[in-house]
Amino acid sequence: MKRFLMLGLLCWAELISAGAYAATQNFTLYIDAGTLTINGAGGTVIDVLSFSDGGMAMTSVPGPALSVSEGDAVNVTVVNRHTASHNFVVSGVSTDATAIAAGASRTYSFSAPAAGAYVYADTLNNNINREMGLYGALLVRPAGGGNTAWTGGPAYDFERLWVMGEMDKPRWNDMVAAGGTVNTSIYKPNYFTMNGLGGFDAMMDMGVMLHGAVGQTALVHIVNGGQFAHALHFHANHFKVIAINGVRQSEPFQERDTFSVPPFSTAEVLYTLNKPGDYPMHVHTAQMETANGVYLNGAATMIMAQ
Numbered sequence: 001m002k003r004f005l006m007l008g009l010l011c012w013a014e015l016i017s018a019g020a021y022a023a024t025q026n027f028t029l030y031i032d033a034g035t036l037t038i039n040g041a042g043g044t045v046i047d048v049l050s051f052s053d054g055g056m057a058m059t060s061v062p063g064p065a066l067s068v069s070e071g072d073a074v075n076v077t078v079v080n081r082h083t084a085s086h087n088f089v090v091s092g093v094s095t096d097a098t099a100i101a102a103g104a105s106r107t108y109s110f111s112a113p114a115a116g117a118y119v120y121a122d123t124l125n126n127n128i129n130r131e132m133g134l135y136g137a138l139l140v141r142p143a144g145g146g147n148t149a150w151t152g153g154p155a156y157d158f159e160r161l162w163v164m165g166e167m168d169k170p171r172w173n174d175m176v177a178a179g180g181t182v183n184t185s186i187y188k189p190n191y192f193t194m195n196g197l198g199g200f201d202a203m204m205d206m207g208v209m210l211h212g213a214v215g216q217t218a219l220v221h222i223v224n225g226g227q228f229a230h231a232l233h234f235h236a237n238h239f240k241v242i243a244i245n246g247v248r249q250s251e252p253f254q255e256r257d258t259f260s261v262p263p264f265s266t267a268e269v270l271y272t273l274n275k276p277g278d279y280p281m282h283v284h285t286a287q288m289e290t291a292n293g294v295y296l297n298g299a300a301t302m303i304m305a306q
């Protein structure tokens, strides 16, 4: 008995030193109808649905980023304040897709998977709910902490989360807001966003731009909440694709200047600021660089190295 206790204490000590204690992480998300404003030429106000943290801004497209550590027990309570049924699914991670009736709430529980980026969404209603803005990111940190993509993985100096999306305002959002039926066989989005911003905002947003000193490496978590593949093209330097849908790629990592992230998927890339100057990063489809046809108010931002 004594011997068994001693062993138990030893294991306990080892776990603490490794920082590997799993915690319980509780989040509450609220589903509401609201609006998303795209500023600048071509911009507009779009009727949306969103997950928010219930703060002052009741609309949040994308939904809040949920940050946890590997192995954590995660409980996400979703309060449905909208007039239709909704759910909450982390693609490839959670399995409970039970619908929450209007006015009800539900707690979805899952165990945090390997370090990496994952996408969550409302998967109901033939993708209409996701298109309306009900998506966001789950970021899983290495159990041991530190600025590496995973324990023993590649290091970075700073990170960015880019949640990509697109909306077909006339055929989908306006139709839902008017209480009509969306013809899902036609999807011609005319707004393309990074973190819910059009390009004119995203190109000046310090939380989106890759902004740092020459030589620094950014870990970019790319989360595609949309229904189109988003092919991200970085100027000035190639980048390394280190993970896809949370699955670590093996070394040598593929080096690309453009990488296509499929719908409802994620990719993580390492980009090193290798020369001073300002360079664009944009989605490599002309239409997707626009806001209702206005060039560069779509999925675009800046790379600024000093």
Ligand SMILES: [Cu+2]
Binding pocket: 233, 235, 280, 282
């Ligand atoms: Cu270009």
